[in-house]
Amino acid sequence: MLKTKFNCFITENEFEYVKNKLGREPNDFELYLFSAAYSEHCSYKHSRELLKLLPREGAIFPHENAGGIEIGEHAILFKMESHNHPCAVEPFNGAATGVGGIIRDVLAMNARPIALCNSLKFGTNKKFLNGVVEGISVYGNSIGTPTVSTEVLLDDCFSENPLVNVTAIGLAKKSDILTSNTAKGGLKLVLVGSATMRDGMGGAAFASKKLSDEKAEDKISIQIANPFEKKKLIEACLDIFSKKLVVSCQDCGAAGILSSTSEVAYKSNCGVEIDLSKIHIGDKSIRDFEIMLSETQERMLFVVEEEKIPEIARILTKFQLEYSIIGETIQNKKYLVKNGDKILADLPTELLVTPPKVELNFGGTNNVVGQVCPTYSSPFTLHSSLIYEQYDHTVGARTQYQPAANPQFNSLWIWEENCFLGVYTFSAVIQERPFEEVYEAILAASKSLHKQGFEPAGITNCLNFANPEIPPTMHEFKETILAIKKACEELKIPVCSGNVSFYNEYSGGKIKNTPTFTMLGIKYSKS
Amino acid sequence: MNSLKVGIIVFLGTNCEQDTRRACEFFGWDAEYIRQDDKIEKKYDLIFIPGGFSYGDHISSGRIAKLSPAVKSLPVGKTMIVGICNGFQILCEAKLLSGALLDNQNIKFISKVADLDFCNEQISLPIAHHQGNYTDDNIDKNQILMTYQNNENGSDMSIAGIYDRKNKIIGMMPHPERAIWDELGLTDGRKVFEFVKNQI
Numbered sequence: 001m002l003k004t005k006f007n008c009f010i011t012e013n014e015f016e017y018v019k020n021k022l023g024r025e026p027n028d029f030e031l032y033l034f035s036a037a038y039s040e041h042c043s044y045k046h047s048r049e050l051l052k053l054l055p056r057e058g059a060i061f062p063h064e065n066a067g068g069i070e071i072g073e074h075a076i077l078f079k080m081e082s083h084n085h086p087c088a089v090e091p092f093n094g095a096a097t098g099v100g101g102i103i104r105d106v107l108a109m110n111a112r113p114i115a116l117c118n119s120l121k122f123g124t125n126k127k128f129l130n131g132v133v134e135g136i137s138v139y140g141n142s143i144g145t146p147t148v149s150t151e152v153l154l155d156d157c158f159s160e161n162p163l164v165n166v167t168a169i170g171l172a173k174k175s176d177i178l179t180s181n182t183a184k185g186g187l188k189l190v191l192v193g194s195a196t197m198r199d200g201m202g203g204a205a206f207a208s209k210k211l212s213d214e215k216a217e218d219k220i221s222i223q224i225a226n227p228f229e230k231k232k233l234i235e236a237c238l239d240i241f242s243k244k245l246v247v248s249c250q251d252c253g254a255a256g257i258l259s260s261t262s263e264v265a266y267k268s269n270c271g272v273e274i275d276l277s278k279i280h281i282g283d284k285s286i287r288d289f290e291i292m293l294s295e296t297q298e299r300m301l302f303v304v305e306e307e308k309i310p311e312i313a314r315i316l317t318k319f320q321l322e323y324s325i326i327g328e329t330i331q332n333k334k335y336l337v338k339n340g341d342k343i344l345a346d347l348p349t350e351l352l353v354t355p356p357k358v359e360l361n362f363g364g365t366n367n368v369v370g371q372v373c374p375t376y377s378s379p380f381t382l383h384s385s386l387i388y389e390q391y392d393h394t395v396g397a398r399t400q401y402q403p404a405a406n407p408q409f410n411s412l413w414i415w416e417e418n419c420f421l422g423v424y425t426f427s428a429v430i431q432e433r434p435f436e437e438v439y440e441a442i443l444a445a446s447k448s449l450h451k452q453g454f455e456p457a458g459i460t461n462c463l464n465f466a467n468p469e470i471p472p473t474m475h476e477f478k479e480t481i482l483a484i485k486k487a488c489e490e491l492k493i494p495v496c497s498g499n500v501s502f503y504n505e506y507s508g509g510k511i512k513n514t515p516t517f518t519m520l521g522i523k524y525s526k527s
Numbered sequence: 528m529n530s531l532k533v534g535i536i537v538f539l540g541t542n543c544e545q546d547t548r549r550a551c552e553f554f555g556w557d558a559e560y561i562r563q564d565d566k567i568e569k570k571y572d573l574i575f576i577p578g579g580f581s582y583g584d585h586i587s588s589g590r591i592a593k594l595s596p597a598v599k600s601l602p603v604g605k606t607m608i609v610g611i612c613n614g615f616q617i618l619c620e621a622k623l624l625s626g627a628l629l630d631n632q633n634i635k636f637i638s639k640v641a642d643l644d645f646c647n648e649q650i651s652l653p654i655a656h657h658q659g660n661y662t663d664d665n666i667d668k669n670q671i672l673m674t675y676q677n678n679e680n681g682s683d684m685s686i687a688g689i690y691d692r693k694n695k696i697i698g699m700m701p702h703p704e705r706a707i708w709d710e711l712g713l714t715d716g717r718k719v720f721e722f723v724k725n726q727i
Contacts, residue, residue, distance in 0.1 A: 137636050141655065142580045144542025228540050228583025320539060390636045394653040395578075397546040397705045400712065402640060413710045420710075525710065 009209070010035045017356040022347070029337070029344045032289035036255040037262065038355040040208035040502050045358050046468040047500040050481045059458060059494035064179050065105040065251060066170065067496035069458040071522065072417040075174045077111045080119075080167040080462040080518055082501035085207045086222050087164040091131025095164050096139040096225030097200075100297050102168040103143065104251035107234055108300065110178040110241040111170025114396055115412055116140045117149035117425040118166045119462075119516040123159020129386070132164055135225070137390040142227035143234060147391035148399050148410040149425040149518070160506040165462040167425065167518040171414065178241055183248040183268035183303040185331030189261065190309065191252075192316060192323045193233050193299040195282030199224045200256070200295025207254070210467060210505035229298040229321075236319040237300060245312050248303040257326070258292045258352075260301040262335055265349045268303075271334040274327035276344070288339055303329060362478055364471025409448060411523070422454030422521035430513045434479035438515055442487035445519045454521025456491055459484075461498040461517050466510035468502045476513045484515070493519075531572040531724065533558040536597045536614075543578035543611065543704060550704040551575075554720060563592070566600040572727055573607045576614030578655075578702060588613060588628070588658050589620035607727045608696045612656055615688070615698035624691055624698045625670070626663030631656070632681025640713065641701060642676040643687055646722060650715035652701035654679060654687075659700040661686045673699055690726075697723065 010018075010031065018026050018034055026034060040046060056062040060070055061077070068077035083098025103113050118136055122129045129152075140147045145168075200223035240246060248268065250260040257274070265272045276291050286294070304312060309325065316323050330336070335352055337345040388403040393410075400411040400420065412421040428441035446456045463480060466473045488495055504511040533551050537544045537560045544560060551558035561567060563581075567574070581592035592598060592613075598621055601608060610618040618624040631637055638655040661682040673688035680700075688699030703716030 141636060141638075141657075142540070142542075142583065144579060226583075228580065228585070231540050231542065231580070231583075385633065385635060385637070389639055392636070392638045392655040394638065394640075394655060394702065394705045395542060395546070397549065397708065397711065400710075413708070415708075415710070 010038060014038050014356055018351065021351050029289050030347060033258055033292060033345060033352065036258055036293050037352045041254050042259055043355045044500060045355050046360060046474065046502060047477065050478055051498070053481055053485050054495040055485055055488050056494050059496040061109070061177070061179065062494065062496055065108045069496060069520065070174060071414060071419060073174055074414070074417055075111070075172045075177060076169060076421060076520060077106050077109050077172055078167060078169040078460050078518065078520065079105050079497035079499070080165055080460040080516065081499040082462050082464055083164045083166065084161060084464060084501055084504055087128060087132050087162050088160065090222045091128045092135040093222050093225050095132040095135030096227070097223040097297050098164055098166045099136055099139040100225055100227070100230050101253055102166050103145065103230065104253065104300065106168045106170030107237055108178065108180070108249045108251040109170070109172060110176050110238065111172035112238060113145045113168050113234065114171045114398060115169040115423065116145050116147045116166060117423060117518050118147065119151040119163070119425050119427050121153045121155065121158040121163035121514065123156045124154045125159055126154065127159060128162045132162065133387050133390055136166070139225055139227045141392040143231045144395050146393045146395045146399050148393050148412065149423045150388060150391065150403060150407045151425045151427060152387060153427070153429065155429060155512065157509065157512045160508055161504050161511050163464050163504070163511065163514060163516070165464070165516045167460060169423065171416070176241065178246060178249045180248055180250040180264050181267035183264050183270055183329050185270050185329050187247055187303050187329045188306050188309060188325050189272065189274065189327045189329065190302040190304055190312065190323055191257065191279060191299060191326045192302060193321060194226065194229055194296050195280045195322055196286070196291055196294050197282040197296050198286055198290055198294060200297070201290055201293060207501070208503060210503050223295050223297045226298050232319045232321055233298050233300065236316055236321055240312055240315050243311070245308045246302045246304050250301045252299040252301060254295065256292065256294045256296065256299070262349060262352045264301065264303055265329065265335060266353045269333065271330040271332045271336070271349050272327060273330050273336040276337065276339040278324055279326050280322050280324040288344055292337065360474050361469065361471055362475045364475055409452065411452070418525050420523045420525065422449045422452055422523060423518065424449055425518045427514050427516040430476055434476040434513070435483045438480050438483035439487045442484065442517065445517065446491050449519060449521035454523045456493050456519055456521045458494050458496040459488060459517055459519045460496055461515055463498070463500045464504050464511065464514045464516065465500070465502050466505050466513060473513065480513070480515050531556040531727070532570070534561045534567065534569070534571040534574045535559070536561045536563065536574065536576050538563040538579070538581035538592050538595060540581045540583050541577055541579035541613070543702065547575050547577040547611070547704045550707045550716065550720060553707050561597055563595040563597050566596050567602060571606050573609065573723065574601065576608070576610040576617055578612030578614060581613055581617065589617035592617045593621035603696070604694050606695070607723065609723055610698040611702060611704065612700055615700055616658060618696060618698045623694070623696055624689060626661055626689070628658045629660040629662055630658050631660050637679055641679050641687070643673050643701060644676060645673045645718065648718065649676070650718055651713060652703055652715055653705045653713070654701050656700055672697060673701065695726065
């Protein structure tokens with residue numbers, strides 16, 4: 001493992017691979033790019049092959065920012081994501097930016113976010129609980145998206161490494177959905193939203209290793225939440241997208257500008273040329289590689305035709321949002337970064353998004369046994385004012401149920417299609433038999449939806465696991481994937497989207513591996 | 528007078544404008560948005576200031592919105608004005624209603640369905656706010672429009688909404704616009720909308 005100057009890691013194997021492909025050693029700047037792009041968080045190098053086994057039939061856009069299901073003329077796009085590591089360091093901002101991040105994924109596809117769900121796991125000492133709940137509450141409530149389904153579990157394996165998984169559900173007109181694979185050469189790249197600063201620096205790398213005891217050094221990896229900026233961004237994006245002013249869109253999530261631009265280029269089969277001197281910056285002392293990797297929140301990347309820029313600018317000004325034209329797409333499949341006249345990186349786009357294959361270790365079996373206590377049926381019962389009452393669940397006038405009786409389940413009125421969307425968030429904290437436990441959890445969720453009159457229609461997952469390099473993590477991961485596959489095939493529902501979070505470990509131990517899900521179901525109104 | 532001409536003021540950060548508009552449409556009222564930067568020159572029968580987090584509640588809720596051209600040009604005394612949640616906070620900040628809305632007594636956001644006394648009736652409406660703790664040293668009891676049955680947030684005299692009849696201004700923390708639809712099982716919001724209409 002090579003360690004470069006700023007929390008950036010790249011293995012020797014990866015370094016050799018890059019050197020061979022390039023025919024030269026990467027320069028320092030390029031090395032920073034690779035260290036983020038090849039991090040587990042961005043590259044899914046331990047999970048990507050196994051994830052291909054998941055059933056996608058019936059899903060729309062399962063490989064985009066958020067996949068979904070169709071309902072008449074509309075689509076429900078939804079995705080679950082983790083923000084475990086940030087919450088262990090800074091619970092409030094960690095959880096709030098977790099909500100902000102997943103909202104961007106559905107927004108990037110021109111879907112209005114209509115609901116949020118979360119699955120939270122803490123130790124029985126409830127450390128982190130107040131901060132996490134407040135972060136979700138402040139962010140979700142401010143942007144006007146109701147939090148409708150919540151699962152909270154307490155188990156001491158999560159006492160230092162809480163799990164904070166958040167699902168966003170978006171509603172889009174099928175004909176208006178935007179994707180990140182429709183760019184072509186000769187278009188402008190417009191970065192919209194907050195000025196780029198140092199916050200969230202190295203976040204992708206941070207999420208790809210176990211938590212250290214030295215949390216101070218991890219602080220800079222935490223993004224800072226600004227829900228007001230996000231609310232403006234949501235309304236501006238939906239306005240701009242509805243006027244068909246944007247060709248392609250990608251949100252700036254992990255590894256910020258680097259991953260958003262390289263993903264658009266790779267998926268659209270073209271290249272990009274970026275000029276760092278053009279980017280609106282909020283911190284003059286920021287270094288070049290930091291601009292590329294910063295995870296400053298509330299930013300989106302638009303790919304647009306040049307003549308549309310004045311109209312886009314007019315709308316952004318109306319919403320008091322900043323923007324800059326940071327470069328353009330090129331036909332040549334290259335990833336070029338410069339600062340004024342100085343060329344900083346000249347790489348094949350493909351190399352940035354395809355790390356070398358890693359060897360997977362499927363050995364070992366787990367023998368961690370313990371008790372997981374659901375909060376609402378255990379001695380750890382929490383007063384609802386500590387959790388659910390802090391979430392605005394009625395904004396949007398779609399929510400059918402109060403959270404107190406059955407917090408994991410809710411129903412959203414999709415009046416546009418005269419139907420209801422059943423929402424159920426659950427998890428399987430793996431004790432001894434990963435396959436059976438995950439399989440049974442999914443079937444039980446489906447039964448719950450059926451009982452309420454809903455036909456299961458799709459699922460999103462967030463797979464929270466320990467270090468994939470150490471057995472039996474990959475064994476349990478594989479069993480989990482096979483269980484999801486079997487259960488979903490039997491239920492005839494697709495896995496529409498998902499997220500993997502490895503390295504959920506801290507100095508005192510590791511978590512029990514925990515896949516988390518939100519399952520959606522449909523019920524048509526009688527009328 | 529069946530159809531009303533309704534204006535709904537939208538600030539940056541407002542998030543209940545669509546719910547309010549759909550509720551108006553349920554009654555067949557003709558609703559349109561008024562942007563924060565626009566002076567209100569048109570004639571409306573009713574103006575809503577809806578809920579949300581105008582300007583991100585920067586400094587304090589309603590503190591910046593009260594300075595907007597839309598609020599400064601409100602036709603006070605001429606048109607019925609209704610502020611809901613953040614709208615109530617803005618009206619108090621702008622001194623168009625008396626009193627102030629402080630942090631809830633438990634210093635937390637409270638989202639639940641609250642039981643209320645309203646026009647000699649018991650109704651249930653959603654509440655969702657962090658600063659809904661109404662306080663006023665010189666409450667004019669004639670202005671009390673709506674009270675909590677279980678004082679949810681520590682408000683003086685359990686006040687959930689007030690009505691300045693002279694200036695035709697109503698402010699309330701509960702969200703009647705979220706309690707309109709049979710599909711959601713909560714329809715007491717209709718009573719509030721009908722009351723408002725009858726006051727015009």
